[in-house]
Amino acid sequence: MRAKGVIGIDIGTESIKVVALEAVPGESLARVVGAGAALTKGMRKGVIIDPTEVTKAIKEAMGAFEKSTGIKSGNVYAGIGGIGVASQKSKGLVAVSRADGEITKEDVFRAIGASETNLSRIQNREILHKFPVLYRIDNETITHDPAGLMGVRLEAEVLFITSFSQSLKNIIKAFEEADVYIEEIIASPLAAAHAVLESREKEVGTMLLDFGASTTSVILFEEGLPYSLEVLPFGSSHITQDIAMGLRVTLEEAEKLKINYGTVRYENSSSNKKPARPAGGTDLVYGNYSKKKLAEIIEARLDDIFELVEKHLKKVERLGILPGGVVIVGGGANLPGIEEFAKERLKLHARVAEPAALGGFKDKVRNPAWSVAVGTTLMALEKKNSLSPFLRGRSGSFFKWLRAFLP
Numbered sequence: 199m200r201a202k203g204v205i206g207i208d209i210g211t212e213s214i215k216v217v218a219l220e221a222v223p224g225e226s227l228a229r230v231v232g233a234g235a236a237l238t239k240g241m242r243k244g245v246i247i248d249p250t251e252v253t254k255a256i257k258e259a260m261g262a263f264e265k266s267t268g269i270k271s272g273n274v275y276a277g278i279g280g281i282g283v284a285s286q287k288s289k290g291l292v293a294v295s296r297a298d299g300e301i302t303k304e305d306v307f308r309a310i311g312a313s314e315t316n317l318s319r320i321q322n323r324e325i326l327h328k329f330p331v332l333y334r335i336d337n338e339t340i341t342h343d344p345a346g347l348m349g350v351r352l353e354a355e356v357l358f359i360t361s362f363s364q365s366l367k368n369i370i371k372a373f374e375e376a377d378v379y380i381e382e383i384i385a386s387p388l389a390a391a392h393a394v395l396e397s398r399e400k401e402v403g404t405m406l407l408d409f410g411a412s413t414t415s416v417i418l419f420e421e422g423l424p425y426s427l428e429v430l431p432f433g434s435s436h437i438t439q440d441i442a443m444g445l446r447v448t449l450e451e452a453e454k455l456k457i458n459y460g461t462v463r464y465e466n467s468s469s470n471k472k473p474a475r476p477a478g479g480t481d482l483v484y485g486n487y488s489k490k491k492l493a494e495i496i497e498a499r500l501d502d503i504f505e506l507v508e509k510h511l512k513k514v515e516r517l518g519i520l521p522g523g524v525v526i527v528g529g530g531a532n533l534p535g536i537e538e539f540a541k542e543r544l545k546l547h548a549r550v551a552e553p554a555a556l557g558g559f560k561d562k563v564r565n566p567a568w569s570v571a572v573g574t575t576l577m578a579l580e581k582k583n584s585l586s587p588f589l590r591g592r593s594g595s596f597f598k599w600l601r602a603f604l605p
């Protein structure tokens with residue numbers, strides 16, 4: 199692999215996507231070196247249930263990647279999601295150690311460490327990332343690094359992103375058996391956000407929604423930092439299943455109908471890329487199936503999924519107060535009309551996004567479905583160039599734990 203290149207992999211329920219990016223001195227945009235993908239088997243709702251099947255899919259995806267790039271292997275960064283990934287906030291309080299009351303970096307680390315100790319519901323979970331969101335010095339709140347300020351007591355409030363230990367073990371096993379060495383694991387909603395959100399959006403308050411095959415992940419940002427994260431157990435494959443049942447067709451036919459003719463908000467779909475009515479003015483597609491009925495089935499399932507999204511916003515007290523709106527990615531974001539649907543349903547500004555601001559073979563990844571793969575790789579690349587605020591200050595414990603499993 200060339201000097202400053204990195205490989206990132208998105209372990210999705212429907213497909214595994216591999217991409218390589220490189221930083222070229224003097225160029226501001228990362229270059230896409232190449233990409234490859236393979237259909238996944240052995241996963242359910244983003245969680246590995248059969249590591250052997252996933253190993254096969256990783257090998258296949260790496261094979262396609264090698265064909266496209268000529269790169270045989272390298273250390274990879276893996277984006278992992280699924281229903282095992284969640285966020286949790288915790289607080290940690292310490293006494294400032296210096297007699298003159300000046301807060302040291304050490305005090306800050308201790309306060310963050312105390313918040314980790316105070317984490318509840320951590321059994322069978324590992325910490326993937328941690329973000330100090332605010333500090334309190336003797337009850338005065340500050341949102342920047344408190345080192346150098348004066349006080350008696352320092353409290354840190356930290357957002358932790360965690361995953362089930364068992365799913366991490368399975369992922370490591372699947373990669374090991376495919377002879378691919380994982381350098382780091384990144385929570386995929388965080389990676390997707392890194393690929394498509396602008397810093398202004400993260401600053402003012404924005405939700406990223408990754409509409410995948412079997413999961414929908416939401417991650418909120420505020421003041422530049424993640425605020426909450428939840429992985430919902432439904433995605434675009436559930437729409438396919440509904441179509442199969444509603445129109446009494448096979449899953450393969452249902453998927454084709456969804457991809458080729460599916461829309462949401464059939465009546466006012468004038469802004470959709472696909473025509474609202476097929477040529478000839480008939481409502482029927484493939485001669486038999488009503489496009490209107492198809493849109494109704496799709497809308498019913500989307501409505502259920504967005505109800506869960508709304509519930510999350512309510513739970514974290516952000517319903518109706520996200521100035522940056524919602525940014526939609528994932529393969530499911532390709533559904534025509536989804537932007538308008540999200541706007542109406544959540545009463546927020548909405549846009550569909552795909553990885554942009556890239557050079558090289560960028561067309562290979564110009565689809566909302568590639569956001570996690572590209573984001574994972576971008577985070578890795580920035581880390582290599584020591585620019586990423588995301589990867590700094592992350593817990594070392596998980597990686598010590600991870601290394602314990604590696605040869």
Ligand SMILES: Nc1ncnc2c1ncn2[C@@H]1O[C@H](COP(=O)(O)OP(=O)(O)OP(=O)(O)O)[C@@H](O)[C@H]1O
Binds near residue numbers: 209279438531533
């Ligand atoms: N034009 C389209 N309209 C609707 N759905 C689409 C379209 N194109 C792709 N999809 C759906 O996107 C899904 C795949 O998305 P993606 O690649 O983001 O999933 P994944 O990452 O493998 O899964 P997950 O994130 O749930 O683990 C499939 O269910 C596919 O049917």
Ligand SMILES: [Mg+2]
Binds near residue numbers: 210408411528570
């Ligand atoms: Mg996905």
